[in-house]
Amino acid sequence: MNIVVLVKSAVDEAELKADQSGHPVLKGAATKMSAFDMNGVEEAVKLKEKNGGTVIVLTLGGPEAKKAIKEAMAMGGTKAVHVLAEAADAPDSLGTAYCLAQAIKRIGAVDLVVSSEGASDTYQGEVGAMVAEFLDLPFIAYAKKVETDGVKVRCEQGLRGTVRVLEARLPAVVSVVSEANVPRYPTLLQVMVAGKKAIEDVPIASLKGPDYPDTGTVVVDVSVQSASRKRVIFDGTPEEAARKLAGALKQEGVL
Amino acid sequence: MTGAVLSYSESPDLAGEVAAAGQEVAKMLGAEAVSLELDEVSPGLLTANKVVLVKGELPLEAIADSAAAGILELVKARGFGALLIAETRFGTIVAAKVAARLRVGSLGKGKKLRVDEGRLVIERDVYGGRFTATVASRLPCVAVVQAGAYEAADASPGPAESVAVTVGEPKVAITQTKQGQQGEAGIKSALKIVSAGRGFARKEDLVIAQDLASALGASLGCSRPLSSDLGWMGEEAHIGLTGAYVHPQLYVAIGISGQLQHVAGIKDSKVIVAINKDAHAPIFQVADYGIVGDLYEVVPALTKALKQG
Numbered sequence: 001m002n003i004v005v006l007v008k009s010a011v012d013e014a015e016l017k018a019d020q021s022g023h024p025v026l027k028g029a030a031t032k033m034s035a036f037d038m039n040g041v042e043e044a045v046k047l048k049e050k051n052g053g054t055v056i057v058l059t060l061g062g063p064e065a066k067k068a069i070k071e072a073m074a075m076g077g078t079k080a081v082h083v084l085a086e087a088a089d090a091p092d093s094l095g096t097a098y099c100l101a102q103a104i105k106r107i108g109a110v111d112l113v114v115s116s117e118g119a120s121d122t123y124q125g126e127v128g129a130m131v132a133e134f135l136d137l138p139f140i141a142y143a144k145k146v147e148t149d150g151v152k153v154r155c156e157q158g159l160r161g162t163v164r165v166l167e168a169r170l171p172a173v174v175s176v177v178s179e180a181n182v183p184r185y186p187t188l189l190q191v192m193v194a195g196k197k198a199i200e201d202v203p204i205a206s207l208k209g210p211d212y213p214d215t216g217t218v219v220v221d222v223s224v225q226s227a228s229r230k231r232v233i234f235d236g237t238p239e240e241a242a243r244k245l246a247g248a249l250k251q252e253g254v255l
Numbered sequence: 256m257t258g259a260v261l262s263y264s265e266s267p268d269l270a271g272e273v274a275a276a277g278q279e280v281a282k283m284l285g286a287e288a289v290s291l292e293l294d295e296v297s298p299g300l301l302t303a304n305k306v307v308l309v310k311g312e313l314p315l316e317a318i319a320d321s322a323a324a325g326i327l328e329l330v331k332a333r334g335f336g337a338l339l340i341a342e343t344r345f346g347t348i349v350a351a352k353v354a355a356r357l358r359v360g361s362l363g364k365g366k367k368l369r370v371d372e373g374r375l376v377i378e379r380d381v382y383g384g385r386f387t388a389t390v391a392s393r394l395p396c397v398a399v400v401q402a403g404a405y406e407a408a409d410a411s412p413g414p415a416e417s418v419a420v421t422v423g424e425p426k427v428a429i430t431q432t433k434q435g436q437q438g439e440a441g442i443k444s445a446l447k448i449v450s451a452g453r454g455f456a457r458k459e460d461l462v463i464a465q466d467l468a469s470a471l472g473a474s475l476g477c478s479r480p481l482s483s484d485l486g487w488m489g490e491e492a493h494i495g496l497t498g499a500y501v502h503p504q505l506y507v508a509i510g511i512s513g514q515l516q517h518v519a520g521i522k523d524s525k526v527i528v529a530i531n532k533d534a535h536a537p538i539f540q541v542a543d544y545g546i547v548g549d550l551y552e553v554v555p556a557l558t559k560a561l562k563q564g
Contacts (some may be wrong), residue, residue, distance in 0.1 A: 012385065013382040014515050016382050016385065016386075018386070036497070053350075055499050076447035093361055093363065095352055096303060118498075120499070122363070123364075123381075124364070124380050125344075125351075126347060126348075126361055128351075129355070130352075130354065130355040133352055133355035134355060136332055137340055137426070138427050139426075139427070140427055141348045158490055159345060161489075162434060163428050163433045165432075165539070166429055167427070167428050167430050168426055168427045169426075172426075177497075179490065185543070192531065201531075213359075215358065216360060216391075217392040217393070218391070219390050220387045220389040220391050221389040222381065222386050222387070222391075223386070224382075224385065224386050225274070225386060229541055229543050230543040231545070232543065233545045233546070233547060234544065234546050236554040237544075239494070239554040239559075239560070241546045242546070242557040242559070242560045243560045245546060245557060246557065246560040250507075250525070254447070254525060255561070
């Protein structure tokens, strides 16, 4: 069984700094595999371990994305395909999905594509569904349990207050939520071996056909949010502090 | 003239908000605002818009495939200026599918929609809610409207027009359905929320948070570990980046450390209260009022103080 897992290299949002004008300092910012994608990789590797086959790590990003790819390889990826797009050429979500779908078509004979519920930096959560549309494949979203017999994929999905079991024929695309599993920590040996595994580089331009969807969607600005909170701490015994807090809430008019 | 601005909500609780967003965008474009309903018009729908009921032979709302296909059939026949979908997980998938099928821009989930030089512009949280991205797309395009970003119009719907569409058999089949926890929209529109985190030692102790919630008339939510790792509460109660974005008047975080992922979902709250035994917990940085102390002592004392008025 050939499984493609979609992995995004994301800026570490907790470490990201703003410059004096309030824009994020992305140049040289620390990156890592998007946190939720670790659950995607874990699920793909688990399915491979159970059913045999390969896990192909597929990433779209700049040269810095090699780090995320290696992290995914250390978790058990068999090989990797890196769609190289410099920041200036970074497509919108639809363009990203189109290029990933094109890359999957090139890989050929893919049984299952696994994505996560969203990226930790933008959290748009749409690329998996869009890839499925471009490939005209069934898509099961937000799976918390994934099983396959090589013919069909069956997932449990908790959504809208209901748990559903959904089933689709392979090939298919599935997105997993982080409840699905606990990602493994690779051993030092696995990290070292992963560093030597081949990564195939594919320039993004080579994937863009005449049907590339140019939607004119652009990020106009990114600015830091200012959180102005009162940050008042009430002290005293629990009873005293609680009374002061109750008083403050009454004054705020939120009771 | 620009095609109609369509709004759609899978959750009846958010239909009024997304309809209001649709109306605002329609006004900016000089276009008609239309509220879409799939399968049936939900009772108590708050929208001043014209309502178009989209009906297929198979239930459209059962599966994102069919919902997207139903909307697509309508849009193909009539065109559209923009499609606004209320923020739910289901809605996010429908938005992605429609955008991909039509090859139009998808702005993602955000607020403060506006029209600028013929483009639709949205403001959305990025980098764990620490930054705002302003994103623009050519029309027509698709956007997901964040819960709480618009006030639901207090109005009764215009006359409903029913449109029958033909959609194929979905590629995904539902083989089993069981009732889960409370619907996700409930907490999204709550005016007061008491939220529990890892500071609680045992599931049974959540009664302390529940007592406070009852005294306040608040809904009970939680941080991710309680729903995902421990399973103490349903995943619909989970507040944060990957769960519900909430915007209550009052948010009380109990035993929640305040990781970025959680804070992303609560920062639109009017007043944030934190109760935590660790004075250095990041939650205090984003709180209006805080008490550093043992939740097992502080919370019952607060419940008592509130009951005494």
